[in-house]
Amino acid sequence: MHELSLCEDLMDQVLTIAKAHHAEKVVRIIVRIGPLSGIEPLLLESAFSISRAGTLAEEAEFLTEVLPIRVLCNSCGIESEAVLNNLVCGGCGGYNTKLLSGDELILARLELENAD
Protein backbone atom coordinates (compact mmCIF):
# COMPACT_ATOMS: atom_id res chain seq x y z
CA MET A 1 0.00 0.00 0.00
CA HIS A 2 2.53 2.62 -1.01
CA GLU A 3 -0.37 4.50 -2.57
CA LEU A 4 -1.25 5.87 0.86
CA SER A 5 2.16 7.45 1.43
CA LEU A 6 2.00 8.85 -2.07
CA CYS A 7 -1.37 10.36 -1.29
CA GLU A 8 0.16 12.38 1.53
CA ASP A 9 2.38 14.12 -1.01
CA LEU A 10 -0.55 14.59 -3.34
CA MET A 11 -2.76 16.19 -0.68
CA ASP A 12 0.02 18.58 0.31
CA GLN A 13 0.36 19.74 -3.27
CA VAL A 14 -3.37 20.05 -3.80
CA LEU A 15 -3.93 22.07 -0.63
CA THR A 16 -0.94 24.32 -1.24
CA ILE A 17 -2.22 25.21 -4.69
CA ALA A 18 -5.80 25.64 -3.47
CA LYS A 19 -4.60 28.03 -0.76
CA ALA A 20 -2.41 29.95 -3.19
CA HIS A 21 -5.52 30.56 -5.29
CA HIS A 22 -7.66 31.33 -2.24
CA ALA A 23 -10.09 28.65 -3.30
CA GLU A 24 -13.02 27.77 -1.08
CA LYS A 25 -13.16 24.24 -2.27
CA VAL A 26 -11.41 21.78 -4.51
CA VAL A 27 -13.93 20.48 -7.02
CA ARG A 28 -11.90 18.03 -9.02
CA ILE A 29 -8.41 16.55 -9.01
CA ILE A 30 -7.03 15.02 -12.16
CA VAL A 31 -3.93 12.86 -11.99
CA ARG A 32 -2.24 11.14 -14.90
CA ILE A 33 -0.68 7.79 -14.29
CA GLY A 34 1.41 5.59 -16.52
CA PRO A 35 1.26 1.84 -15.91
CA LEU A 36 5.04 1.78 -15.41
CA SER A 37 4.88 4.18 -12.47
CA GLY A 38 4.01 1.23 -10.23
CA ILE A 39 0.93 3.01 -8.93
CA GLU A 40 -2.46 1.38 -9.05
CA PRO A 41 -5.10 4.02 -9.88
CA LEU A 42 -7.87 2.31 -7.91
CA LEU A 43 -5.72 2.04 -4.80
CA LEU A 44 -4.67 5.67 -5.13
CA GLU A 45 -8.32 6.59 -5.34
CA SER A 46 -9.20 4.75 -2.17
CA ALA A 47 -6.16 6.18 -0.40
CA PHE A 48 -7.39 9.60 -1.46
CA SER A 49 -10.78 9.03 0.11
CA ILE A 50 -8.96 8.59 3.42
CA SER A 51 -6.52 11.49 3.15
CA ARG A 52 -9.04 14.09 2.01
CA ALA A 53 -11.15 13.96 5.18
CA GLY A 54 -11.47 17.35 6.83
CA THR A 55 -9.69 19.28 4.10
CA LEU A 56 -10.69 21.68 1.34
CA ALA A 57 -10.72 18.66 -0.93
CA GLU A 58 -13.22 16.74 1.16
CA GLU A 59 -15.84 16.66 -1.57
CA ALA A 60 -13.53 16.68 -4.54
CA GLU A 61 -13.97 14.29 -7.38
CA PHE A 62 -10.84 12.28 -8.04
CA LEU A 63 -10.09 11.35 -11.62
CA THR A 64 -7.21 9.25 -12.83
CA GLU A 65 -6.27 9.12 -16.45
CA VAL A 66 -4.12 6.23 -17.49
CA LEU A 67 -1.57 7.08 -20.15
CA PRO A 68 -0.56 4.63 -22.86
CA ILE A 69 2.88 3.03 -22.96
CA ARG A 70 4.75 4.25 -26.02
CA VAL A 71 8.32 3.51 -27.01
CA LEU A 72 10.66 4.92 -29.62
CA CYS A 73 13.11 2.50 -31.19
CA ASN A 74 16.73 3.69 -31.13
CA SER A 75 17.59 1.29 -33.94
CA CYS A 76 14.84 1.69 -36.52
CA GLY A 77 13.27 4.94 -35.36
CA ILE A 78 9.72 3.63 -35.25
CA GLU A 79 7.38 4.76 -32.51
CA SER A 80 5.02 2.10 -31.25
CA GLU A 81 2.66 1.17 -28.47
CA ALA A 82 3.97 -1.38 -25.98
CA VAL A 83 2.70 -3.37 -23.02
CA LEU A 84 3.86 -3.34 -19.41
CA ASN A 85 6.29 -6.26 -19.56
CA ASN A 86 7.28 -6.00 -23.16
CA LEU A 87 8.84 -2.70 -24.15
CA VAL A 88 10.47 -3.91 -27.33
CA CYS A 89 10.01 -2.09 -30.62
CA GLY A 90 6.76 -2.92 -32.40
CA GLY A 91 8.58 -2.54 -35.73
CA CYS A 92 11.86 -4.43 -35.55
CA GLY A 93 11.44 -6.24 -32.22
CA GLY A 94 14.68 -4.83 -30.80
CA TYR A 95 14.96 -3.92 -27.13
CA ASN A 96 17.03 -0.80 -27.61
CA THR A 97 14.05 1.47 -27.08
CA LYS A 98 13.36 4.64 -25.19
CA LEU A 99 10.18 5.10 -23.22
CA LEU A 100 8.18 8.07 -24.51
CA SER A 101 5.28 7.77 -22.12
CA GLY A 102 3.95 5.30 -19.59
CA ASP A 103 5.88 6.01 -16.38
CA GLU A 104 4.14 9.25 -15.46
CA LEU A 105 2.88 10.07 -12.02
CA ILE A 106 1.56 13.56 -12.38
CA LEU A 107 -0.88 15.85 -10.68
CA ALA A 108 -2.15 17.26 -13.97
CA ARG A 109 -4.98 19.60 -13.14
CA LEU A 110 -7.06 20.99 -10.34
CA GLU A 111 -10.46 22.54 -10.53
CA LEU A 112 -11.12 25.04 -7.78
CA GLU A 113 -14.26 26.82 -6.68
CA ASN A 114 -14.24 30.55 -5.99
CA ALA A 115 -10.57 30.91 -6.62
CA ASP A 116 -8.87 34.20 -7.40
Add this chain to the structure above:
Amino acid sequence: MCNTCGCNITPGNRPLVMAEKPKNGVTTVSVLQNLLSQNNHQAEHNRSHFDAQKVLVINLMSSPGSGKTALLEATIKRLRDSLKIAVIEGDLETENDTKRIQAQGVPAYQITTGTACHLDAHLVHNALHHMALDDLDLLFIENVGNLVCPASFDLGHHRNVVLLSVTEGDDKPAKYPVMFRAADLMLISKTDLLPHLDDFSSPRAEQNLHNLANDAPVIEFSSKNGKGMDAWIAWLHAEIEQYRSLLLDKQTQRPKVQQDGQLLHAQPGKTKFYPLSNRAVHK
Protein backbone atom coordinates in the same frame (compact mmCIF):
# COMPACT_ATOMS: atom_id res chain seq x y z
CA MET B 1 11.74 13.08 -12.87
CA CYS B 2 11.02 16.46 -11.57
CA ASN B 3 8.30 18.24 -9.81
CA THR B 4 7.84 21.71 -10.96
CA CYS B 5 9.52 22.38 -14.24
CA GLY B 6 7.29 20.28 -16.42
CA CYS B 7 9.93 17.74 -17.36
CA ASN B 8 7.33 15.07 -16.78
CA ILE B 9 6.00 16.07 -20.14
CA THR B 10 7.58 13.75 -22.61
CA PRO B 11 7.23 13.95 -26.38
CA GLY B 12 4.76 11.09 -26.14
CA ASN B 13 2.38 12.55 -23.63
CA ARG B 14 2.68 16.23 -24.50
CA PRO B 15 -0.50 16.33 -26.59
CA LEU B 16 -2.46 14.64 -23.81
CA VAL B 17 -1.08 16.76 -21.04
CA MET B 18 -1.40 20.04 -22.86
CA ALA B 19 -4.98 19.55 -23.98
CA GLU B 20 -6.51 21.81 -21.36
CA LYS B 21 -9.85 23.47 -21.71
CA PRO B 22 -11.21 25.91 -19.14
CA LYS B 23 -14.65 25.10 -17.83
CA ASN B 24 -17.22 27.67 -16.95
CA GLY B 25 -17.50 28.70 -13.36
CA VAL B 26 -14.62 26.74 -12.01
CA THR B 27 -10.98 27.70 -12.06
CA THR B 28 -8.82 25.16 -13.77
CA VAL B 29 -5.25 25.04 -12.64
CA SER B 30 -2.69 23.11 -14.61
CA VAL B 31 -0.09 21.73 -12.30
CA LEU B 32 1.98 18.96 -13.87
CA GLN B 33 3.86 18.18 -10.70
CA ASN B 34 5.18 14.77 -9.96
CA LEU B 35 3.10 13.20 -7.22
CA LEU B 36 6.29 12.14 -5.50
CA SER B 37 7.76 15.62 -5.44
CA GLN B 38 8.31 15.66 -1.67
CA ASN B 39 10.05 12.33 -1.73
CA ASN B 40 12.09 13.30 -4.78
CA HIS B 41 13.10 16.57 -3.18
CA GLN B 42 14.30 14.72 -0.11
CA ALA B 43 16.08 12.20 -2.34
CA GLU B 44 18.03 14.95 -4.08
CA HIS B 45 18.97 16.29 -0.67
CA ASN B 46 20.22 12.84 0.36
CA ARG B 47 22.17 12.52 -2.89
CA SER B 48 23.93 15.83 -2.19
CA HIS B 49 24.90 14.48 1.23
CA PHE B 50 26.34 11.35 -0.34
CA ASP B 51 28.17 13.28 -3.03
CA ALA B 52 29.68 15.65 -0.50
CA GLN B 53 31.14 12.59 1.25
CA LYS B 54 32.01 10.86 -2.03
CA VAL B 55 30.21 7.69 -1.05
CA LEU B 56 28.64 5.51 -3.73
CA VAL B 57 25.20 4.38 -2.60
CA ILE B 58 23.63 1.20 -3.89
CA ASN B 59 19.99 0.32 -3.40
CA LEU B 60 19.53 -3.44 -3.12
CA MET B 61 16.07 -4.67 -3.97
CA SER B 62 14.50 -8.11 -4.30
CA SER B 63 11.78 -10.33 -2.91
CA PRO B 64 12.10 -11.42 0.71
CA GLY B 65 14.56 -14.27 1.12
CA SER B 66 16.39 -13.96 -2.17
CA GLY B 67 19.74 -13.50 -0.51
CA LYS B 68 20.37 -9.76 -0.12
CA THR B 69 21.92 -10.08 3.33
CA ALA B 70 23.98 -13.12 2.33
CA LEU B 71 25.25 -11.16 -0.67
CA LEU B 72 26.26 -8.31 1.61
CA GLU B 73 28.01 -10.63 4.05
CA ALA B 74 30.03 -12.20 1.27
CA THR B 75 30.79 -8.80 -0.28
CA ILE B 76 31.93 -7.27 2.99
CA LYS B 77 34.18 -10.25 3.73
CA ARG B 78 35.83 -9.72 0.41
CA LEU B 79 36.11 -5.92 0.48
CA ARG B 80 36.37 -4.83 4.09
CA ASP B 81 40.17 -4.55 3.98
CA SER B 82 40.22 -2.38 0.87
CA LEU B 83 37.03 -0.29 1.13
CA LYS B 84 35.10 1.41 3.92
CA ILE B 85 31.58 0.02 3.77
CA ALA B 86 28.38 0.67 5.71
CA VAL B 87 24.86 -0.69 5.41
CA ILE B 88 21.38 0.65 6.02
CA GLU B 89 18.94 -2.18 6.60
CA GLY B 90 15.25 -1.86 5.89
CA ASP B 91 12.91 -4.41 7.42
CA LEU B 92 9.37 -4.45 8.72
CA GLU B 93 10.48 -5.98 11.98
CA THR B 94 13.55 -7.38 13.79
CA GLU B 95 17.16 -6.31 13.75
CA ASN B 96 18.42 -9.72 12.65
CA ASP B 97 19.95 -8.50 9.39
CA THR B 98 21.70 -5.59 11.08
CA LYS B 99 23.28 -7.98 13.58
CA ARG B 100 24.49 -10.19 10.73
CA ILE B 101 26.12 -7.20 9.03
CA GLN B 102 27.62 -5.85 12.25
CA ALA B 103 29.12 -9.28 12.87
CA GLN B 104 31.13 -8.66 9.72
CA GLY B 105 32.70 -5.65 11.40
CA VAL B 106 31.07 -2.83 9.45
CA PRO B 107 28.61 -0.21 10.71
CA ALA B 108 24.95 -0.96 10.04
CA TYR B 109 21.81 0.94 10.89
CA GLN B 110 18.40 -0.65 11.01
CA ILE B 111 15.25 1.07 9.81
CA THR B 112 12.22 -0.86 11.02
CA THR B 113 9.33 0.27 8.92
CA GLY B 114 6.58 -1.41 10.96
CA THR B 115 3.93 -1.94 8.35
CA ALA B 116 5.40 0.14 5.54
CA CYS B 117 6.39 -1.98 2.58
CA HIS B 118 9.26 0.18 1.28
CA LEU B 119 11.92 2.68 2.30
CA ASP B 120 11.46 6.27 1.23
CA ALA B 121 13.84 9.19 1.07
CA HIS B 122 12.72 10.58 4.42
CA LEU B 123 13.37 7.31 6.25
CA VAL B 124 16.84 7.11 4.72
CA HIS B 125 17.53 10.71 5.65
CA ASN B 126 16.63 9.97 9.28
CA ALA B 127 18.98 7.01 9.20
CA LEU B 128 21.79 9.23 7.95
CA HIS B 129 21.60 11.19 11.17
CA HIS B 130 22.70 8.04 12.97
CA MET B 131 25.59 7.20 10.68
CA ALA B 132 28.99 8.66 10.05
CA LEU B 133 29.40 8.99 6.32
CA ASP B 134 32.91 10.41 6.45
CA ASP B 135 35.55 8.29 4.82
CA LEU B 136 33.00 5.78 3.55
CA ASP B 137 33.53 4.43 0.05
CA LEU B 138 30.40 2.41 -0.32
CA LEU B 139 26.99 2.45 1.33
CA PHE B 140 24.48 -0.30 0.69
CA ILE B 141 20.82 0.29 1.36
CA GLU B 142 19.13 -3.05 1.74
CA ASN B 143 15.55 -2.21 0.90
CA VAL B 144 12.52 -4.00 2.31
CA GLY B 145 12.11 -7.36 0.61
CA ASN B 146 9.38 -6.56 -1.89
CA LEU B 147 9.31 -6.52 -5.68
CA VAL B 148 6.61 -3.86 -5.94
CA CYS B 149 6.71 -0.73 -3.81
CA PRO B 150 10.44 0.04 -3.38
CA ALA B 151 10.74 0.60 -7.13
CA SER B 152 8.66 3.77 -6.97
CA PHE B 153 10.77 5.65 -4.41
CA ASP B 154 14.02 7.44 -5.11
CA LEU B 155 16.19 7.32 -1.99
CA GLY B 156 18.98 9.50 -3.30
CA HIS B 157 21.06 6.45 -4.18
CA HIS B 158 23.21 6.10 -7.30
CA ARG B 159 22.58 2.58 -8.51
CA ASN B 160 19.84 -0.04 -8.29
CA VAL B 161 20.80 -3.67 -7.95
CA VAL B 162 17.96 -6.17 -8.19
CA LEU B 163 18.38 -9.78 -7.05
CA LEU B 164 16.48 -12.65 -8.57
CA SER B 165 16.99 -15.97 -6.82
CA VAL B 166 16.68 -19.06 -8.96
CA THR B 167 13.85 -20.53 -6.86
CA GLU B 168 11.63 -17.57 -7.76
CA GLY B 169 11.37 -18.44 -11.43
CA ASP B 170 12.87 -16.87 -14.55
CA ASP B 171 9.69 -14.94 -15.39
CA LYS B 172 9.97 -12.54 -12.43
CA PRO B 173 11.14 -9.63 -14.64
CA ALA B 174 8.00 -10.07 -16.76
CA LYS B 175 5.79 -10.24 -13.67
CA TYR B 176 7.34 -7.24 -11.92
CA PRO B 177 8.30 -4.96 -14.79
CA VAL B 178 8.41 -1.73 -12.78
CA MET B 179 11.03 -3.17 -10.45
CA PHE B 180 13.21 -4.88 -13.04
CA ARG B 181 13.08 -1.96 -15.46
CA ALA B 182 14.81 0.03 -12.72
CA ALA B 183 17.72 -2.41 -12.39
CA ASP B 184 21.22 -1.18 -13.24
CA LEU B 185 22.43 -4.70 -12.54
CA MET B 186 20.50 -7.93 -12.15
CA LEU B 187 22.07 -10.55 -9.91
CA ILE B 188 20.76 -14.07 -10.33
CA SER B 189 21.33 -15.41 -6.84
CA LYS B 190 21.47 -18.87 -5.25
CA THR B 191 22.78 -20.42 -8.46
CA ASP B 192 24.23 -23.25 -6.34
CA LEU B 193 20.64 -24.55 -6.26
CA LEU B 194 20.37 -24.76 -10.06
CA PRO B 195 21.21 -28.50 -10.24
CA HIS B 196 18.05 -29.14 -8.18
CA LEU B 197 15.77 -27.09 -10.41
CA ASP B 198 14.67 -28.02 -13.88
CA ASP B 199 12.60 -24.94 -14.67
CA PHE B 200 14.95 -21.99 -14.24
CA SER B 201 16.85 -20.74 -17.25
CA SER B 202 19.22 -17.80 -16.83
CA PRO B 203 19.04 -16.89 -20.54
CA ARG B 204 15.25 -16.74 -20.25
CA ALA B 205 15.51 -14.48 -17.19
CA GLU B 206 17.91 -12.26 -19.12
CA GLN B 207 15.57 -12.19 -22.11
CA ASN B 208 12.69 -11.12 -19.87
CA LEU B 209 14.88 -8.31 -18.56
CA HIS B 210 15.76 -7.22 -22.09
CA ASN B 211 12.09 -7.20 -23.01
CA LEU B 212 11.78 -4.30 -20.58
CA ALA B 213 14.19 -2.34 -22.79
CA ASN B 214 16.77 -2.79 -20.07
CA ASP B 215 20.27 -3.77 -21.20
CA ALA B 216 21.65 -3.94 -17.67
CA PRO B 217 24.37 -6.53 -17.09
CA VAL B 218 23.36 -9.83 -15.53
CA ILE B 219 25.60 -11.75 -13.15
CA GLU B 220 24.96 -15.31 -11.99
CA PHE B 221 25.90 -15.41 -8.37
CA SER B 222 26.11 -17.70 -5.38
CA SER B 223 27.07 -16.55 -1.91
CA LYS B 224 27.56 -20.20 -0.97
CA ASN B 225 30.14 -21.32 -3.53
CA GLY B 226 31.43 -17.92 -4.63
CA LYS B 227 30.27 -18.17 -8.23
CA GLY B 228 30.08 -14.76 -9.88
CA MET B 229 31.79 -13.09 -6.94
CA ASP B 230 34.65 -11.78 -9.08
CA ALA B 231 32.28 -10.31 -11.66
CA TRP B 232 30.22 -8.63 -8.94
CA ILE B 233 33.29 -7.16 -7.24
CA ALA B 234 34.59 -5.96 -10.60
CA TRP B 235 31.23 -4.30 -11.29
CA LEU B 236 31.37 -2.55 -7.90
CA HIS B 237 34.91 -1.30 -8.51
CA ALA B 238 33.99 -0.04 -11.97
CA GLU B 239 30.97 1.77 -10.53
CA ILE B 240 33.02 3.40 -7.79
CA GLU B 241 35.56 4.53 -10.35
CA GLN B 242 32.91 5.91 -12.68
CA TYR B 243 31.16 7.67 -9.81
CA ARG B 244 34.38 9.32 -8.63
CA SER B 245 35.22 10.58 -12.09
CA LEU B 246 31.69 12.02 -12.39
CA LEU B 247 32.21 13.79 -9.07
CA LEU B 248 35.44 15.31 -10.38
CA ASP B 249 33.36 16.85 -13.17
CA LYS B 250 30.89 18.12 -10.56
CA GLN B 251 28.26 15.65 -11.70
CA THR B 252 26.57 12.85 -9.89
CA GLN B 253 25.42 9.34 -10.75
CA ARG B 254 21.77 8.35 -10.96
CA PRO B 255 19.97 5.10 -11.57
CA LYS B 256 19.70 4.69 -15.32
CA VAL B 257 15.94 4.54 -15.47
CA GLN B 258 15.67 8.15 -14.33
CA GLN B 259 17.99 9.59 -16.89
CA ASP B 260 15.38 10.56 -19.44
CA GLY B 261 13.66 12.71 -16.88
CA GLN B 262 16.97 14.32 -15.99
CA LEU B 263 17.75 15.10 -19.62
CA LEU B 264 14.49 16.93 -19.93
CA HIS B 265 15.09 18.69 -16.66
CA ALA B 266 15.22 22.43 -16.98
CA GLN B 267 16.10 24.75 -14.13
CA PRO B 268 13.29 24.31 -11.62
CA GLY B 269 11.17 27.40 -11.93
CA LYS B 270 7.97 28.49 -10.30
CA THR B 271 4.93 26.41 -11.02
CA LYS B 272 3.04 27.94 -13.86
CA PHE B 273 -0.70 28.27 -13.60
CA TYR B 274 -3.00 28.63 -16.57
CA PRO B 275 -5.60 29.28 -17.74
CA LEU B 276 -6.97 31.41 -14.94
CA SER B 277 -10.43 31.84 -13.70
CA ASN B 278 -13.82 32.96 -14.69
CA ARG B 279 -15.06 33.95 -11.33
CA ALA B 280 -17.69 36.35 -12.60
CA VAL B 281 -19.38 33.65 -14.61
CA HIS B 282 -19.35 31.37 -11.62
CA LYS B 283 -21.01 33.90 -9.33
